Amino acid sequence: xxxxxxxxxxxxxxxxxxxxxxxxxxxxxxxxxxxxxxxxxxxxxxxxxxxxxxxxxxxxxxxxxxxxxxxxxxxxxxxxxxxxxxxxxxxxxxxxxxxxxxxxxxxxxxxxxxxxxxxxxxxxxxxxx
Numbered sequence: 721x722x723x724x725x726x727x728x729x730x731x732x733x734x735x736x737x738x739x740x741x742x743x744x745x746x747x748x749x750x751x752x753x754x755x756x757x758x759x760x761x762x763x764x765x766x767x768x769x770x771x772x773x774x775x776x777x778x779x780x781x782x783x784x785x786x787x788x789x790x791x792x793x794x795x796x797x798x799x800x801x802x803x804x805x806x807x808x809x810x811x812x813x814x815x816x817x818x819x820x821x822x823x824x825x826x827x828x829x830x831x832x833x834x835x836x837x838x839x840x841x842x843x844x845x846x847x848x849x
Contacts (some may be wrong), residue, residue, distance in 0.1 A: 729757070732823075734842045740769070740829035741836065747776070750821045755814045756782055758845040759797040762789035768834025769827055771842070773797075776822035781805075782815045788827070788837055816849065 734746045761771055769788040774781035782802055789795035799812040817823060823844075830836045 729845055729847050732844045732846065734825065734840075736840045739765075739836050739838045740827070740840060743829050744825075744827040744840070746825040746827075746842070747822055750817045750819055750823060753819050753849040754817050754846045755849055756802065756817060756844065756846055757798065757814055759783060759843070760789070760794040761840070761842045762792060762794035763837035763841075764792055764839035765837065766790045766835065767837035768831030769829055769837035769840065770831050771825060771827045773844070774824050774826075775817075776824055779824060779826050782817075785828075787831070788840065794841075794843075817846070 732748060736744060759773060763769060767788065767790060770785050771788055772780040772785050773783040780803070783797055784803060786797065787795065799814050801809060802813050802815050803809055804813055825842060827837070827840065
């Protein structure tokens with residue numbers, strides 16, 4: 721299923737106002753079988769934050785560590801960026817997430833000791849299966 725199939729799509733969003741002072745962890749439980757189509761992440765400043773998207777068993781099951789967008793320009797991740805269960809990326813691969821899976825987002829607020837992210841926003845776009 722491609723992102724152009726807009727019917728039934730939903731989004732899960734997270735926002736942290738102000739300057740992050742520590743690493744962040746967001747978790748939520750999938751309410752049904754679903755497919756991850758798109759992730760965007762951005763800070764309002766020129767920060768060095770990185771993040772992963774996975775599940776409660778594997779922190780980077782769906783997306784390996786990547787830099788969050790800077791200065792209000794989101795970084796976008798989609799089918800060319802997602803990882804399969806063997807940790808490989810493919811052209812147009814969209815991870816399936818089973819009902820009840822704990823989806824986990826881990827944010828390193830300053831990357832490797834750089835500038836902390838300000839006003840972080842993360843949005844996941846999903847389609848129910």
